[in-house]
Amino acid sequence: MDQLTRYLFANFGDKVWPRMVEHITLSSLALLIALVIALPLGLAISKVKPAAPPVLGVLDILYTIPSFALFAFLVPITGIGTQPALIALSAYALVVLVHNTMVAFNGVDPAVREAARGMGMSPAQVLWRIEVPLALPIIIAGVRIAALSTVGLTTIAAWIGAGGMGQLLRDGMNDPTYSKLYAGIISIGIIAVAADVVFRLLERLASVPTHQKARKSPSKDLLVKRA
Amino acid sequence: MSAQDVQLTTNNSQLTTSEIAFEHVTKRFPSAATPAVDDVSLDVQQGDLVVLLGPSGCGKTTLLKMVNRLYEHDSGRILMQGQEIRSFKVTDLRRRIGYVIQSVGLFPHMTVARNIATVPEMLGWDKARINSRVDELLEIVGLQPGEYRGRYPAQLSGGQQQRVGLARAMSADPAIMLMDEPFAAIDSITRRRLQDELLNIQQKVRKTILFVTHDVEEAIRLADKIAVMRAGKVVQHDTPLRILSAPADDFVTELTGAGDVLRRLSLLDVGSAMLPANGVNSTPTTAAAAALHPRDSLRDALGQLLGSGAETLPVVDEQGQRVGTIDMAAIRRLTHPD
Numbered sequence: 001m002d003q004l005t006r007y008l009f010a011n012f013g014d015k016v017w018p019r020m021v022e023h024i025t026l027s028s029l030a031l032l033i034a035l036v037i038a039l040p041l042g043l044a045i046s047k048v049k050p051a052a053p054p055v056l057g058v059l060d061i062l063y064t065i066p067s068f069a070l071f072a073f074l075v076p077i078t079g080i081g082t083q084p085a086l087i088a089l090s091a092y093a094l095v096v097l098v099h100n101t102m103v104a105f106n107g108v109d110p111a112v113r114e115a116a117r118g119m120g121m122s123p124a125q126v127l128w129r130i131e132v133p134l135a136l137p138i139i140i141a142g143v144r145i146a147a148l149s150t151v152g153l154t155t156i157a158a159w160i161g162a163g164g165m166g167q168l169l170r171d172g173m174n175d176p177t178y179s180k181l182y183a184g185i186i187s188i189g190i191i192a193v194a195a196d197v198v199f200r201l202l203e204r205l206a207s208v209p210t211h212q213k214a215r216k217s218p219s220k221d222l223l224v225k226r227a
Numbered sequence: 228m229s230a231q232d233v234q235l236t237t238n239n240s241q242l243t244t245s246e247i248a249f250e251h252v253t254k255r256f257p258s259a260a261t262p263a264v265d266d267v268s269l270d271v272q273q274g275d276l277v278v279l280l281g282p283s284g285c286g287k288t289t290l291l292k293m294v295n296r297l298y299e300h301d302s303g304r305i306l307m308q309g310q311e312i313r314s315f316k317v318t319d320l321r322r323r324i325g326y327v328i329q330s331v332g333l334f335p336h337m338t339v340a341r342n343i344a345t346v347p348e349m350l351g352w353d354k355a356r357i358n359s360r361v362d363e364l365l366e367i368v369g370l371q372p373g374e375y376r377g378r379y380p381a382q383l384s385g386g387q388q389q390r391v392g393l394a395r396a397m398s399a400d401p402a403i404m405l406m407d408e409p410f411a412a413i414d415s416i417t418r419r420r421l422q423d424e425l426l427n428i429q430q431k432v433r434k435t436i437l438f439v440t441h442d443v444e445e446a447i448r449l450a451d452k453i454a455v456m457r458a459g460k461v462v463q464h465d466t467p468l469r470i471l472s473a474p475a476d477d478f479v480t481e482l483t484g485a486g487d488v489l490r491r492l493s494l495l496d497v498g499s500a501m502l503p504a505n506g507v508n509s510t511p512t513t514a515a516a517a518a519l520h521p522r523d524s525l526r527d528a529l530g531q532l533l534g535s536g537a538e539t540l541p542v543v544d545e546q547g548q549r550v551g552t553i554d555m556a557a558i559r560r561l562t563h564p565d
Contacts, residue, residue: 109335111328111330111331112332112333112334113332114297114328114332115326115328115331115333116332116334117297118295118297118326118405119321119322119326119345119346119349120317120322120346120349121345121349122318125349130334133336134335134336208335208379208381
């Protein structure tokens with residue numbers, strides 16, 4: 001413990017913090033790429049139902065490939081570094097995101113959609129005013145799960161030279177005091193918990209008060225629920 | 228101009244203005260062997276509440292949804308105010324037609340006020356006009372604006388939700404309303420109250436309403452005209468009175484239970500059988516006399532006539548104004564039209 005604290009004090013600025021930044025950047029970038037592909041794809045397979053099984057099937061197969069194997073598989077094609085890491089990480093996040101996005105849009109009450117159409121909303125208005133706001137909390141929940149798994153998987157990316165907290169773990173294996181190792185583990189935990197908290201907060205912000213019953217003080221009701 | 232003249236001119240104008248007209252309309256769904264709607268021709272007059280009545284699968288909802296083009300008709304013509312509905316842009320058409328469905332379909336992420344404001348917002352009304360319209364509509368459907376504007380749909384009871392659904396459908400003051408079993412999912416006491424309120428609202432605003440139901444009593448309570456449907460065809464299109472007293476065939480007889488005289492009387496209201504009072508006699512009656520309301524059932528009237536032993540009973544409206552009289556002969560005329 002003592003050695004860990006000393007290590008952190010001495011090296012946080014130049015050894016731990018840069019790895020953390022690398023880790024967060026890599027994870028975020030992978031998540032972003034996955035989102036750009038997954039949101040339209042998930043929406044598309046929710047609209048065109050017959051397309052869902054083949055798309056999800058392919059993604060599921062991808063998901064069964066062990067991460068280390070996928071990283072290794074990409075190295076001969078792309079070389080080492082961040083490029084194969086981003087490809088592999090995005091691919092894994094994609095599986096979760098496409099699935100959840102589809103579920104989120106499927107979950108919009110058909111009666112609500114019919115009412116919106118029947119009132120004269122154009123397809124774009126139905127999408128942006130009705131479907132997206134209603135699907136958003138579940139989409140964000142999916143993003144949270146994808147983010148957590150990406151943060152974890154990014155650790156492995158260090159073994160193909162992509163940097164991040166995994167680098168600290170690799171180096172830490174050879175350190176007899178294991179200070180580096182512990183510092184790495186703790187930092188990954190902090191990143192994961194922070195991501196979890198941020199996305200849970202977003203999820204709550206996007207949620208609509210669907211289950212509150214009419215009471216004198218709805219805000220009081222919410223507090224009880226949070227507790 | 229006397230009241231009778233007004234009556235005549237409105238009647239005349241009604242002869243020429245059919246608000247919705249179906250002309251040989253047919254709709255087939257790809258998976259079905261028989262057409263859902265089969266060569267239907269039907270005229271809906273301006274200001275009428277026409278009920279499409281029939282068992283499930285008879286095509287009534289399909290017919291309704293073709294008006295706002297949620298379903299497209301395969302052949303024939305559907306005219307709104309004389310114009311084929313396909314000549315309108317589909318979103319414009321729908322914004323001009325109020326639409327109420329059984330499952331209400333309120334937008335759960337929007338407050339009551341924003342739900343009601345949906346169509347006016349799309350039509351580009353200014354904020355002040357929208358706000359006052361929302362309040363006005365909430366009053367009309369019997370919800371206190373101050374209390375309900377800011378609520379979310381999940382914070383309302385089923386009956387309240389459908390009131391908001393009704394307000395939302397009327398928001399841009401459409402001439403036509405389509406109502407697809409709006410009260411079917413609501414408990415019978417609330418349903419009855421909502422039916423009464425719909426009638427009261429209809430008396431004030433006089434929309435042209437197409438109303439789908441499989442509930443005979445609801446149809447008879449609400450309708451100016453009933454179109455009884457079976458297997459995609461309209462088998463009888465007539466007033467509730469005529470549907471009950473002169474059913475077109477065995478199917479209609481069975482559907483309405485018209486063979487049972489007492490049941491038939493319980494479905495008909497006093498207003499449909501009474502002798503209207505002419506202007507001279509319409510003095511307020513004393514409250515002491517046993518009196519009937521135009522919306523009481525004829526079964527109640529029969530009971531009162533037999534119970535009181537009176538030859539005739541006065542019919543009195545909400546304001547205590549005598550609007551007519553009812554006697555045994557009037558009831559007999561309905562049960563034995565010949």
